[in-house]
Amino acid sequence: MTDPVYPVYVDSNVMTGRTGSACDNGSYEGLKYIAINEDNNFKPEIPKEKVDIIYLCFPNNPTGATISKQELKDWVDYANRNNSLIFFDAAYEAFIQDANLPHSIYEIEGAKNCSIEFRSFSKNAGFTGVRCAYTVIPKNLSGRNSKGEEINLWSLWNRRQSTKFNGVSYIVQRGAEAVYSDQGKIEVSKLIEFYMNNASIMRNKLIQAGFKVFGGLNAPYIWIRVPDQMTSWDFFDYLLNKANVVGTPGSGFGLAGEGYFRLSAFNTLTNVNAAMERIINI
Numbered sequence: 232m233t234d235p236v237y238p239v240y241v242d243s244n245v246m247t248g249r250t251g252s253a254c255d256n257g258s259y260e261g262l263k264y265i266a267i268n269e270d271n272n273f274k275p276e277i278p279k280e281k282v283d284i285i286y287l288c289f290p291n292n293p294t295g296a297t298i299s300k301q302e303l304k305d306w307v308d309y310a311n312r313n314n315s316l317i318f319f320d321a322a323y324e325a326f327i328q329d330a331n332l333p334h335s336i337y338e339i340e341g342a343k344n345c346s347i348e349f350r351s352f353s354k355n356a357g358f359t360g361v362r363c364a365y366t367v368i369p370k371n372l373s374g375r376n377s378k379g380e381e382i383n384l385w386s387l388w389n390r391r392q393s394t395k396f397n398g399v400s401y402i403v404q405r406g407a408e409a410v411y412s413d414q415g416k417i418e419v420s421k422l423i424e425f426y427m428n429n430a431s432i433m434r435n436k437l438i439q440a441g442f443k444v445f446g447g448l449n450a451p452y453i454w455i456r457v458p459d460q461m462t463s464w465d466f467f468d469y470l471l472n473k474a475n476v477v478g479t480p481g482s483g484f485g486l487a488g489e490g491y492f493r494l495s496a497f498n499t500l501t502n503v504n505a506a507m508e509r510i511i512n513i
Contacts, residue, residue, distance in 0.1 A: 232286055233275045234264040235293055235484030235491070237320070240286045256486060266487040267294065269456065273445065274298065277305060281313040287336075288320035290327060293484050293493040294454045295446015300333050307336070310345035316374055316384075317346040322364075325355035325423050327449045343369040347384070354451070354497075355419050356410045361403045426451045429496035429503045436507040437494075451496040457481070466492050474509035 232240055241262065244250050251261030258264060263282055265275040273296035275287070287306065289298040310317050319336040327334060336342045348367040352358035368388050373381045399407070409415045434447035443456035455478075457466040463480030470476045470492075481491030496503070 232262055232264055232485075233267050233288075233291075234486060235267070235481060235488030236286065237288055237292050238484060240318075241485075258486060264485070264487070267291075267296070268487055269443075269445065272296070273454075274302060277309050282315055285310060285315055285317045286320070287317060288322070289333075290323040290450035291446075291452075292320075292323065292450070293452055293479065293481070293488070294491075295448070295450035295452040296454075297327070297329070297332050297449045299331070300339065303333055303336060304339050304341075307339045307342045307345060311341050314375060315345065317342075319346055319348045321348055322351040322354055323450050325419070326427060326451055328427065329449055332449060337367070337369075343371065345372075347372070352407050352410060355423060356407075356415075357422065358403075358406070361399075361406070363399050363403050363407050425500075426496045429498065429500060432500075432503055433494060433496060433507060436511060440511045447496070453494040453496070454481075455492045455494065457490050457492055463489055463492055469513075470510065473513045474506070476506045476509055 241250070241259070244262070245259060249261065250259035253259055263278060265278070267273045267275050273291065273294045285306065287298070287303075289296070289303075291297070306317060309315065317336065321335055324334040333339065336346045336348055346369075349364065350367060351364040353362075353364065366388070368385045370383075370385045372384045374384050374387075376382055398404075410419060430447040430451050430453060433453050434444055437444045437453065437455060442458065445454040445456075447453045455466075457463055461469065463482040467478065467480045470478060478495075479493040481488030481493060484493070498506075
């Protein structure tokens with residue numbers, strides 16, 4: 232896991248018993264944590280030892296960081312050398328503004344032999360509440376069981392879905408289908424443009440106010456360095472009480488998230504402008 236990271240990656244593995252015991256600091260003994268911060272430009276360093284499963288999310292939640300094709304190729308090469316499996320979360324790919332950045336891990340040679348990609352309608356089309364997404368598993372992709380035997384992962388996933396899942400409701404499926412219509416593509420594009428304009432306003436205003444700001448260029452999240460030796464929760468209280476603005480403490484995303492704070496561009500333009508004015512005028 233990168234650290235900080237979208238908490239569900241850790242929590243879902245904890246709940247299914249794959250992480251071992253909890254450590255005193257809140258981490259888990261069965262996980263390898265790769266700290267990402269401003270010193271390494273929020274880019275995770277490839278492990279020197281073998282790991283079984285790698286979670287990557289780019290554009291990143293919560294930091295807003297991105298990864299180049301060559302950097303992603305390095306991860307794919309590592310996974311293929313070590314029989315590791317990459318879970319690649321592409322939920323925010325629609326927000327990418329830089330034409331040189333990859334939108335999918337399958338743009339990388341060799342990725343079909345080691346990668347599963349998550350795709351979502353939640354952020355690009357506002358489907359967060361109706362829980363519609365999809366998973367891309369190449370039919371040739373294999374994993375290994377505890378005995379080292381190869382298992383076809385597409386067949387395993389198909390069996391899991393057929394047994395445990397009754398499918399997304401029909402009306403939601405029709406909504407998802409509409410995303411790919413000509414009009415749907417236009418509306419989604421306008422929605423992405425709207426949120427990225429929010430992100431640009433937030434980023435520029437916060438920089439003007441003297442904050443150290445990351446993200447907001449190819450992702451809808453602004454990642455702020457907390458000022459004046461505050462903790463993440465101290466800054467949460469400060470913004471809430473002084474500006475009536477709510478964000479997410481970085482420590483909620485992992486130990487390395489301490490000292491940072493996440494703001495989201497998912498709001499109205501009126502609220503974004505009001506929130507920025509309140510913060511600037513504290």
